[in-house]
Amino acid sequence: MEQQKRYGHFDDQHREYVITDPQTPWPWINYLGNEDFFSLISNTAGGYSFYKDAKFRRITRYRYNNVPMDNGGRYFYIKDGNTVWNPGWKPCKTPLDFYECRHGMSYTRITGHKNGVEASVLFFVPLKKWCEVQKLTLTNQSQEVKRLKLFSFEEWCLWNAATDMENFQRNFSTGEVEIEGSTIYHKTEYRERRNHYAFYHVNTEIQGFDTDRETFVGLYNEFANPDAVMEGKPRNSHAHGWSPIASHYIEVTLQPGESKDFVFLLGYIENEQDKKFSAPQVINKDKAHALIGSLDTTEKVDKAFAELCEYWDALLNIYKVRTGNDKLDRMVNIWNQYQCMVTFNFSRSASFFESGVGRGMGFRDSNQDLVGFVHQIPPRARERIIDIASTQFPDGGCYHQYQPLTKRGNNDIGGGFNDDPCWLIFGTVAYIKETGDFSILDELVPFDNQPGTEVTLFEHLKVSMNHVINNLGPHMLPLIGRADWNDCLNLNCFSWDPNESFQTTENVSEGTKAESLMIAGLFVVTGKEYVALCQKLSSVHRGSASVYETEAERMQQAVDAMIEAVKKHGWDGEWYLRAYDFFGNKIGSNECEEGKIFIESQGWCTMAEIGAEDGMVAKSLDACKKYLECEHGMVLNNPAFSKFIYEYGEISSYPEGYKENAGIFCHNNPWVIIGECLAGRGNDAWNHYAKILPSYVEEKYQTLHKVEPYVNCQMVAGKDAARPGEGKNSWLTGTAAWMWYTVSEFILGIKPDYDGIRIDPCLPETAGDYTVQRKFREAEYNITVHPNGSQKGVKQIVLDGTPIEGSIIPYSVGSHTVEVTM
Ligand code: BGC
Ligand code: NOJ
Numbered sequence: 001m002e003q004q005k006r007y008g009h010f011d012d013q014h015r016e017y018v019i020t021d022p023q024t025p026w027p028w029i030n031y032l033g034n035e036d037f038f039s040l041i042s043n044t045a046g047g048y049s050f051y052k053d054a055k056f057r058r059i060t061r062y063r064y065n066n067v068p069m070d071n072g073g074r075y076f077y078i079k080d081g082n083t084v085w086n087p088g089w090k091p092c093k094t095p096l097d098f099y100e101c102r103h104g105m106s107y108t109r110i111t112g113h114k115n116g117v118e119a120s121v122l123f124f125v126p127l128k129k130w131c132e133v134q135k136l137t138l139t140n141q142s143q144e145v146k147r148l149k150l151f152s153f154e155e156w157c158l159w160n161a162a163t164d165m166e167n168f169q170r171n172f173s174t175g176e177v178e179i180e181g182s183t184i185y186h187k188t189e190y191r192e193r194r195n196h197y198a199f200y201h202v203n204t205e206i207q208g209f210d211t212d213r214e215t216f217v218g219l220y221n222e223f224a225n226p227d228a229v230m231e232g233k234p235r236n237s238h239a240h241g242w243s244p245i246a247s248h249y250i251e252v253t254l255q256p257g258e259s260k261d262f263v264f265l266l267g268y269i270e271n272e273q274d275k276k277f278s279a280p281q282v283i284n285k286d287k288a289h290a291l292i293g294s295l296d297t298t299e300k301v302d303k304a305f306a307e308l309c310e311y312w313d314a315l316l317n318i319y320k321v322r323t324g325n326d327k328l329d330r331m332v333n334i335w336n337q338y339q340c341m342v343t344f345n346f347s348r349s350a351s352f353f354e355s356g357v358g359r360g361m362g363f364r365d366s367n368q369d370l371v372g373f374v375h376q377i378p379p380r381a382r383e384r385i386i387d388i389a390s391t392q393f394p395d396g397g398c399y400h401q402y403q404p405l406t407k408r409g410n411n412d413i414g415g416g417f418n419d420d421p422c423w424l425i426f427g428t429v430a431y432i433k434e435t436g437d438f439s440i441l442d443e444l445v446p447f448d449n450q451p452g453t454e455v456t457l458f459e460h461l462k463v464s465m466n467h468v469i470n471n472l473g474p475h476m477l478p479l480i481g482r483a484d485w486n487d488c489l490n491l492n493c494f495s496w497d498p499n500e501s502f503q504t505t506e507n508v509s510e511g512t513k514a515e516s517l518m519i520a521g522l523f524v525v526t527g528k529e530y531v532a533l534c535q536k537l538s539s540v541h542r543g544s545a546s547v548y549e550t551e552a553e554r555m556q557q558a559v560d561a562m563i564e565a566v567k568k569h570g571w572d573g574e575w576y577l578r579a580y581d582f583f584g585n586k587i588g589s590n591e592c593e594e595g596k597i598f599i600e601s602q603g604w605c606t607m608a609e610i611g612a613e614d615g616m617v618a619k620s621l622d623a624c625k626k627y628l629e630c631e632h633g634m635v636l637n638n639p640a641f642s643k644f645i646y647e648y649g650e651i652s653s654y655p656e657g658y659k660e661n662a663g664i665f666c667h668n669n670p671w672v673i674i675g676e677c678l679a680g681r682g683n684d685a686w687n688h689y690a691k692i693l694p695s696y697v698e699e700k701y702q703t704l705h706k707v708e709p710y711v712n713c714q715m716v717a718g719k720d721a722a723r724p725g726e727g728k729n730s731w732l733t734g735t736a737a738w739m740w741y742t743v744s745e746f747i748l749g750i751k752p753d754y755d756g757i758r759i760d761p762c763l764p765e766t767a768g769d770y771t772v773q774r775k776f777r778e779a780e781y782n783i784t785v786h787p788n789g790s791q792k793g794v795k796q797i798v799l800d801g802t803p804i805e806g807s808i809i810p811y812s813v814g815s816h817t818v819e820v821t822m
Contacts, residue, residue, distance in 0.1 A: 019100070026708075046071065054357070075091060139260075155246075156244045175239050200267075207250060210235050348732045360403040371427065477565050487503055489660070494507040515580040534548040573590065594642060606621055639720075673688045680791055697727075713731070757774065
């Protein structure tokens, strides 16, 4: 194995990851913004900003998959004599005397030193504001007076990130800007249907500017050596068409020891239709002036930054563990929760692997993301549930995705992913257990966003369950449809045409027998939740209690029938089958040549505890260890497919060891880990968990792993790949929520329930005592667990000095002490 170089380290006290070498194995990024205005920023200040929707409201331009990698961003050029450098090293790549990038909670601070000058830039999006702040501090650390020429740089995207990359015959003739004092306004297409513009401002007088890219850079130059910067002379260019940019030019004199702050603001404004212009062709800048005025001094910016930090303090105070194991504590207390917020906000839209133009919000993805987020800001989770449910169809099926800007179902992808409906139960139940807010079930929610079709959210849950029941195959197992959780198991696709999408093409579906054991397990898990919810509703006498009782009985029967079907037709002897294909042949069976065992059905059927009494669960979990586990986690299937199988679809399109073909799909490892926890096998659960826990990987494999060491990635190359352990597709993955759910509720065992908090840890036998501070509704619980070498099983719980019966701490307002003995 190659020597593992280190590029950075955790700073837990500041909740930061500190990158000390700009040449990381891949750009290591962070996210700025919490609600409407968002930015992606790499450790060399690459990336871009957008308002709400990375496709339709892209504010700055970014070039994906370019050479060099990570090209374009917010760049500060400092010309000191003949040396030109950037605090983040790129794009000039002038060697720095010191470099550091600190990625924190919704902020990034990049610092560079060169020839006695320190340039430190703090990037963040203030709460409730539509702008990115870049506070640049220049300090003269030398003994001489420094006369510096400072150039800022941003490149505008012409709003629609997709057409921006395609339609040049039009694009090159639409660009428009206005310049007013130290503010450069981007107003392309504002004259017609757009009611929005962007601006780039600095809170000081400028000595020049540029807004036309070719004039600033020079046609045969690069970002690394723009003409204007190299010559130290701005061109004061006005963009007309072509590629508008924004660059300020500032002359800065610094006495020895002197420090100066510059506040740069990248803002976004929307105007009402009748207030678009202040004079013919002149944009109405009132809102921009107000936004600028609210952040035009260091003091105002520092205050906004302090508010952001307090916001994160509060969020991360809701669940806090102390185990004495820093690697665990930092993931639970900081990075895992942070990643959950990011995935909740972005779904799978914009990362350095997701271009922001492809996917909207996924029905199944967003429901899963909720489980990692619901404890943080319940009202936002509530809104999300309603948005998701509104894209459902009356028969319980649903759009697979919706667009965040319009909240409408995405017709390009359509529906037919038969696992989707169940996830609505999963997300909604998590919300109610966290908040106790049953009223969400009474909300009137339309189908397919059509006014007049509204039914209660509870009714949506019911049709979700029914969708599975109404779509059973020959073995009474759920029909898979286009795909289940595994988007690449396309059993009705049958495509030989490379121009067809595996996801949306169904060349044959009439007469299909394709059934999914993954959905079967998911149905049992969510069905049990649904039954428990109905029982709960009948006991609190909402409406007619007997209606809920009847519903609970009906669903219990369906769940029981599913369990029987799995035992009878879904068990392969040592593990659960994965599926039946179109023709009724087994997938994921020992009888198969390749793909004998799959992780998804092991995860879901063990979580559902199907056949536990017959030893099925234990056997399945053992099979995962034996056939799926490798050094870096559990692979999705084994053996990997070595050739394309027309009947299976995209799964076998990937070379061995990648993605859905035997990659370590981190998202589904937690399913097996939860299965282990329910079975009480704490040692095994922990071993699987630690293998994909970023902080453990960080310690061992910074170079090999490649992607950010502070968050989970979707896929780590499996044992059959060329470089097992290499990560890809970081940040936007359901892994975040599942890792959180697993560790917070099943390993550490603090599980919200309707009436209180259930305590049921499952730990490795080496675990020591630990404490969890858990804010829960209007209460706060200070829980200490004494494992005493036991992997599972709570012997006694003492609440505020008094022993209680059972494992649920009943909810009551106020602060409580809980002692748990295992
Ligand atoms: C990927 C899946 C992804 C799907 C989305 C496939 O190419 O392998 O992971 O969910 O695309 O459409
Ligand atoms: C990524 C998708 O976002 C998710 O919905 C899917 O379940 C997995 N890939 C597996 O295919």
